[in-house]
Amino acid sequence: MKKSRLLIALAGLTLVASGCGYSTGGEDSTVTVIKATPTPTATPTPAATPTPAVTATPVPQTSQTASGVKIIQKNVTYYANNEANIRTDCVTTDQTNIIKSTKVGDQLTGTGVSEDGQWIEVDLDGQKGYVSAQYVTTEAPAVTPAAEGTAAPVQ
Template sequence: MKKSRLLIVLAGLAVVASGCGYSTGGEDSTVTVIEATPTPTPEPTPEATPTPEATPTPAVEMAQTASGVNIIKQSGTYYAVEGVNVRSDCSTDADIITGTLVGQQLTSTGVSEDGQWVEVSINDQTGYVNAQYVSTEAPAGAATAGAAAQTTAQ
């Protein structure tokens, strides 16, 4: 009886094993290969960099002299590098308003488009000096000449 039970159990195992897809590798066997598709790693979305607002370029203010020379309005300080005549217009033929001393400080209100003339404010008048006779840097000894000009004016 023990032998018969053992035979029954073995026969049952053989039936179960063949029904579970157990194969010996013969012609009827099939192998299914499943390829796994990798899941892409999401990349972080870059943050948008704000575009800075453009700084508006100020409009160039222009004026025109009586002789038709265009003056670009801008403030500045110039010094006479030698005695120079301050004229009523941008021309060596224009009337002389006054003269300057070497080193005298001049308050500029503009420059001609071609850079040849500097518009200055002197003695409550607007005048023009030739740019070759003035500089934005004070010449050596300008403090002494400026002090002498102020003393003479008083």
């Protein structure tokens, strides 16, 4: 009995399978194969960040006077704002070390400043001299009315 039931079930399945459109590859059959190709997702390329150029910090050039005052080299134009003595060293106790005296408005070519800012090193036609910083300024003196008459004409 079990065998007959199994045979009936197989016959039913055969009929159902043929009714579902199962084809054996006859002339009416068409097989379409669709291949799915995945679309790649673009990964944005990060923009290159330029590496900043390394700039070396300049080391200030220094020298030392005979009395031991450290001078930092710095080229600046100064003007005498008072009468002052230009000396061979950064000391005021020795009156024999005076090279020259300045007048108000004299232009001085500064080549350095003492570490404490109290002395200015100046160039006097190739000779080093030192003047107290309180007697000089970086601002050019104002033109006086008497000097205006000698000024070059405006064009």
